[in-house]
Amino acid sequence: MKAQHQQQIIPQTCPVCDAPRKYLSYVPLVQKSIVHITCKKCSGNVLAFLSHNDIGTMSVGIVTDLSVDEAQKFMSSESVDFDDVLVLHEISMCNGLTIKDLLQEK
Numbered sequence: 001m002k003a004q005h006q007q008q009i010i011p012q013t014c015p016v017c018d019a020p021r022k023y024l025s026y027v028p029l030v031q032k033s034i035v036h037i038t039c040k041k042c043s044g045n046v047l048a049f050l051s052h053n054d055i056g057t058m059s060v061g062i063v064t065d066l067s068v069d070e071a072q073k074f075m076s077s078e079s080v081d082f083d084d085v086l087v088l089h090e091i092s093m094c095n096g097l098t099i100k101d102l103l104q105e106k
């Protein structure tokens with residue numbers, strides 16, 4: 001995706017408080033198809049997902065509480081698959097623990 005085209009679909013105002021671009025910082029993640037946007041005025045964070053196909057280019061933004069560092073860490077970590085979920089369920093059942101209990105253990 002060309003940089004100029006990306007600029008046209010990335011939000012130019014804060015999706016949370018409508019602050020102008022000068023308050024926003026943009027950090028590209030995952031081959032520039034996801035952009036983390038932070039607003040210096042309201043401290044809001046947004047992840048903008050960019051995609052391009054035969055129909056055209058679009059972006060979808062979601063408000064998040066992830067900082068840019070947390071988003072980078074999250075995006076570079078391995079995804080959870082069905083086997084991981086089944087193992088977690090099996091461990092919880094064998095030990096009489098809830099999934100919440102297991103996730104809080106350190």
Ligand SMILES: [Zn+2]
Nearest residue numbers: 014017039042
């Ligand atoms: Zn804002």
